Amino acid sequence: MKRRTRKSASYAAFISRGRFLFVAAVLCTVFAAVFCRLYVLHIVKEKWSEQIISKARNRFDKIDARRGDIVDSRGNLLATSRPVIELGVDPERMENTPEEREALQKLAAIIEMPYPELLKKCESETLVYEDEDGTQMRKVRWRKIAENIDDPTYERIRGLKIKAIYGNRKYVRVYPAGALTSHAVGFVNKEFVAQMGAEKKCDYYLRGQDGWRETERDGRRREAAQFRTREVEPKDGMNVEMTIDIIIQEMAQRELKDIVEKYDPDSATIIVGEPSTGYLLAMASYPNFDPNNYNKYPQDALRNRAICDQFEPGSTFKCVPVAAALNESIVGENDSFDCKSSSISYKGRILRLPKDSHPHDHLTVREITQKSSNRGVAQLAVLMGENMLYKYARAFGYGSKTGIGLAGEINGTLHEVKDWDGLTITRLPMGHAVAATPIQGHCAMRTIANQGIYMRRRIKKRVYDAESSINFPPVAERRVISTKTATLLGDILCDVVGEGGTARRAEIPGYRVAGKTGTSQKIINGRYSNTKHVGSMTGFFPAQRPRVVITVVVDNPKMKGIGYGGVVAAPVFSRIGAQVANYLGIQTDGDFEKMIAWRQSR
Amino acid sequence: MKIRNRQIAVLFGLLATLALSIGLGGFSLAMLRQQKADIASRIKSCEVQIENIRRLNENLNAQIAAAQNPQALRAMAKTALAQPEFGAVVWAYEKFDNAVVERPRDEKVLISFKSDRLANRNIR
Numbered sequence: 001m002k003r004r005t006r007k008s009a010s011y012a013a014f015i016s017r018g019r020f021l022f023v024a025a026v027l028c029t030v031f032a033a034v035f036c037r038l039y040v041l042h043i044v045k046e047k048w049s050e051q052i053i054s055k056a057r058n059r060f061d062k063i064d065a066r067r068g069d070i071v072d073s074r075g076n077l078l079a080t081s082r083p084v085i086e087l088g089v090d091p092e093r094m095e096n097t098p099e100e101r102e103a104l105q106k107l108a109a110i111i112e113m114p115y116p117e118l119l120k121k122c123e124s125e126t127l128v129y130e131d132e133d134g135t136q137m138r139k140v141r142w143r144k145i146a147e148n149i150d151d152p153t154y155e156r157i158r159g160l161k162i163k164a165i166y167g168n169r170k171y172v173r174v175y176p177a178g179a180l181t182s183h184a185v186g187f188v189n190k191e192f193v194a195q196m197g198a199e200k201k202c203d204y205y206l207r208g209q210d211g212w213r214e215t216e217r218d219g220r221r222r223e224a225a226q227f228r229t230r231e232v233e234p235k236d237g238m239n240v241e242m243t244i245d246i247i248i249q250e251m252a253q254r255e256l257k258d259i260v261e262k263y264d265p266d267s268a269t270i271i272v273g274e275p276s277t278g279y280l281l282a283m284a285s286y287p288n289f290d291p292n293n294y295n296k297y298p299q300d301a302l303r304n305r306a307i308c309d310q311f312e313p314g315s316t317f318k319c320v321p322v323a324a325a326l327n328e329s330i331v332g333e334n335d336s337f338d339c340k341s342s343s344i345s346y347k348g349r350i351l352r353l354p355k356d357s358h359p360h361d362h363l364t365v366r367e368i369t370q371k372s373s374n375r376g377v378a379q380l381a382v383l384m385g386e387n388m389l390y391k392y393a394r395a396f397g398y399g400s401k402t403g404i405g406l407a408g409e410i411n412g413t414l415h416e417v418k419d420w421d422g423l424t425i426t427r428l429p430m431g432h433a434v435a436a437t438p439i440q441g442h443c444a445m446r447t448i449a450n451q452g453i454y455m456r457r458r459i460k461k462r463v464y465d466a467e468s469s470i471n472f473p474p475v476a477e478r479r480v481i482s483t484k485t486a487t488l489l490g491d492i493l494c495d496v497v498g499e500g501g502t503a504r505r506a507e508i509p510g511y512r513v514a515g516k517t518g519t520s521q522k523i524i525n526g527r528y529s530n531t532k533h534v535g536s537m538t539g540f541f542p543a544q545r546p547r548v549v550i551t552v553v554v555d556n557p558k559m560k561g562i563g564y565g566g567v568v569a570a571p572v573f574s575r576i577g578a579q580v581a582n583y584l585g586i587q588t589d590g591d592f593e594k595m596i597a598w599r600q601s602r
Numbered sequence: 603m604k605i606r607n608r609q610i611a612v613l614f615g616l617l618a619t620l621a622l623s624i625g626l627g628g629f630s631l632a633m634l635r636q637q638k639a640d641i642a643s644r645i646k647s648c649e650v651q652i653e654n655i656r657r658l659n660e661n662l663n664a665q666i667a668a669a670q671n672p673q674a675l676r677a678m679a680k681t682a683l684a685q686p687e688f689g690a691v692v693w694a695y696e697k698f699d700n701a702v703v704e705r706p707r708d709e710k711v712l713i714s715f716k717s718d719r720l721a722n723r724n725i726r
Contacts, residue, residue: 020609027616077667083657151657176667224638225645250672 057216059223065208066171068237070185070198072246073279073461078185079199079291082174085149085167087111087157088142091124093164103160110156111146121145122164148172175291177246180253183304184244184283184406184459187291195294196302198242198460200407205463205470208237238470241462243279248272251579252284255552255572260286263557263568269306269438270572271551272580275446275540277474278455280404281548281580283439307402307409310435311534311555314520314565315372315502317398317431317441319448322369323489324392325380327452327481333488336362339375344426346382351426353378370495372502372517377429386417386425393428395480396444397454398436404457412436431520438536442551445516445538448493449546452486454478490514494543506570508541508577510588515539515573517565522556532556537569541577547586550576 041049070079094100104122108115125140145165149157154167173188175181186197194200194207211234216227252270259268265286272282285305289297303309325331339360343350354374360367368376381389393399399414413435415424420433427433439457447454456475463470481489493514497503503517518536521528538551552572557563580586587595668674 017609020613023613024616027613027620030620076670077663080660080664080667082660082664150661174664174668176664177671178668178673180671180673218635218639218642222639222642223646224642225649226638226641247672250676253673 057218059215059217061213061215061223063211063213063234064171065210065234066236067173067188067192067208068206068239068465070202070206070240070242072181072242072244072249073281074245074247075241076246077176078181078242078244078246079173079175079187081171083169084147084172085151085154086144086170087146087149087154087165087167088144089122090141090164090166091122091143092139092141094122094124095163100162103162106160107157107162107165110153111149113146118145177249178292179288179290180246181244181249182288182291183285183306184242184249184280185291186407187294189294196407197304198240198406201405202240202460202463205240206237209235211235236465238463238465238468240460241464243274243277243281243459243461244283245281247583248580249282249284251576251583252282253288255576256284256286259554259557259568259572263554263559263563265554265558266556267305267309268555269309269551269553270576271306271438271442271549272576273442273446273549273551275449275455275546275549278446278458279461279474280457280459283459304406304408305553305555306438307404307406308437309555310410310412310437311522311553312431312434312520313436313441314431314518314534314536316445316516316518316536316538316565317393317434317436318369318372318377318429319444319489319493319516320393320396320398321377321380321384321389321429322365322492323396323448323481323485324388325365325384326488327392327485328384328388330384331365331380333366333492334364336364337368337376337379339363339368339373339379341375344379344382346425349422351382351423353426354430354432366492366495369492369516370498370501372496374430378426381425381429386420389425389428390414390417392480393434395454395478396447397440398434398444402437402439402443402457404439405459409439410437412440431518438551438553441518441536441538441553442549445540445551446549447480448486448489449514449540449549450486451483452479452481454480490540490543490546493539497539502564502566503537503539503570503573505566506537506539506573506577508574508581510590511541511577511581511586512543512589513539513541513574513577514543514546515570517570519562519564519566533563535563535565535568537565537573539573541581542586542589542592544589545592547584548577548580550580552576 067081069077069081072078104118105115108118111118121143125143127138127140129136129138149167157165157167171192173192175185175187177185182197184197186195186199186201188194188199192207194203199206211232213231214229215231216224216229218224252272256268256270259265268286270282270284271280273280283304283306285303287297287301289301294302326333339356339362341353343352345351356374358371360371360373360375363371363373363376365376365380367373368380393414399412401409401411403409415433420428424433443454443457454477456477458472458474460472462472491514493516494512495501496517497506497513497515503515506513506515506517515537516539518534518538520534520536521530522532522534523529524532534553534555535557536551536553538549540546540549550573552569554563554565554568554572557568559568581588
């Protein structure tokens with residue numbers, strides 16, 4: 001008791017009134033300071049505090065929209081976006097321990113990179129750069145090691161537990177069909193910028209709309225997802241359905257490969273289309289490329305020859321003057337012309353007629369087409385005059401873009417009448433003095449097959465996503481020739497593929513085929529070459545009820561003799577036609593007639 | 603004496619209040635932070651799962667499309683499938699017109715189609 005009394009007495013002596021007041025004042029000051037600070041932060045500097053906090057905690061994230069897919073007419077994927085991992089290193093986090101070196105060796109084996117090269121990439125580096133504040137220095141905190149790493153591989157890499165090495169997810173564009181549809185589909189570059197083909201033309205639909213979100217992050221800079229204040233969902237790109245059929249495209253590509261092996265041409269093009277709708281079923285060009293590795297090919301291979309290259313169509317153009325003359329009733333199919341004479345009088349001048357490859361005597365209009373007489377069509381053109389010939393050539397689509405819906409299409413060349421020289425009236429009908437893309441030749445033939453109606457070219461059929469769909473139905477643009485003329489011309493063109501015609505090799509067993517071959521000399525250094533030619537064939541079948549139009553163009557086939565269209569392109573036409581007929585289940589003429597007879601008998 | 607004890611009690615009371623408020627404040631902040639982190643990680647893990655499924659779907663779609671590419675199918679057919687060496691296929695219907703298809707023991711030899719009555723009929 002005595003001790004306790006003594007102890008409390010010593011406490012009492014220590015805590016004098018002054019000391020007590022001092023400590024109490026300090027504590028009160030601390031409380032007051034805390035409350036004052038809280039008052040200042042929450043009341044006086046409320047906005048400033050909010051700004052500081054939001055700057056430290058708020059985060060603005062961009063959410064990338066996924067680029068839409070491109071599919072063929074049967075839903076097969078032609079282009080899609082696939083998520084991959086881009087592997088990189090933060091050199092500043094390298095520990096340089098023996099364990100880490102061992103792990104790096106394993107990593108080098110996984111990503112198939114030489115170990116010394118990997119070590120070099122992991123070396124620390126300081127960047128020196130100039131900005132408005134003067135010379136600055138910055139350590140490199142990210143360097144790419146490998147790209148297109150898939151998930152299983154990335155899991156193996158993470159298993160190595162190298163802290164400095166990590167991956168970022170990103171999308172890459174893949175083309176599952178590879179080189180098969182390269183020119184039609186096109187490609188996007190590594191920055192996802194569309195470069196050509198449907199990718200470029202339909203970029204507006206495909207790219208979608210990026211989204212964004214405003215959210216908070218914690219002290220470890222991780223997102224606090226529950227505090228997302230504003231969020232705009234990304235709108236993924238729409239899918240594009242093309243009119244191309246990958247099976248028919250493969251048939252065309254296979255035939256192209258055969259042409260290349262056999263004739264080693266400078267280039268070649270095959271186009272397959274539907275006359276009644278204007279849809280393209282296949283469009284193949286050589287040389288082509290693999291859009292997955294587009295940067296490994298020369299620029300020349302990236303060009304879509306079907307729409308970017310022009311050539312003199314040669315005899316395939318003869319359909320135009322013949323159609324025009326028949327449509328205007330200037331001649332009848334059995335009217336005869338003297339194809340022996342070498343000159344003709346036109347507007348008070350004597351014009352020399354072009355030579356024929358074989359000498360002919362008197363030929364009817366039907367025979368002129370069948371035997372592809374240059375003199376015969378020249379006389380037809382003289383009969384109808386320049387303006388009419390020009391008008392029909394334009395109407396058939398020569399000299400202007402077809403509007404197929406692919407980037408890079410050219411107009412071709414068809415001079416206005418005022419720019420024609422004295423000989424153009426006799427040279428144009430045989431396909432000289434005019435330059436056309438393979439697609440233009442194809443469109444002209446398709447117009448004849450479609451009863452004289454020029455359809456708008458289509459390569460995209462539909463643009464769709466989960467919620468909506470935009471259809472691109474067939475559109476008839478104009479009538480070029482009457483149905484009667486088109487039917488008659490189709491019948492005349494059947495003779496070209498028949499006995500005595502120039503395209504006998506284009507016959508397809510079981511079907512009547514209408515077509516026209518063309519062989520044009522290439523212009524080398526301003527002169528027509530005698531050794532370099534462009535052989536072509538365009539036609540349709542079955543002739544009475546056209547279902548398919550096929551165009552084959554072979555530029556400068558290397559062979560003994562002249563690379564005539566009837567020799568080089570017609571057999572290809574026949575082979576593709578037979579395969580397409582089988583694939584599409586087109587009734588043979590015999591079966592069709594039997595069916596009609598059976599229907600009539602009921 | 604009593605005054606001094608009261609003063610000590612007040613001081614300790616103040617200190618205790620200060621310590622308690624700091625402690626409680628800190629504790630509640632830590633709790634809140636942990637709770638936030640838990641909720642965020644739960645949301646994130648769900649989002650990651652959805653993202654993984656979506657990614658897997660996209661990868662599989664691309665792989666299937668590459669495998670179904672006609673060129674790939676043709677290449678596979680050339681290597682993996684046996685190529686028939688005969689020029690035509692003849693369909694024989696077993697038990698047609700009481701005929702039988704005879705299969706010899708040696709599977710490599712072609713089967714034969716035999717009927718007693720067929721020889722007497724004009725069959726096209």
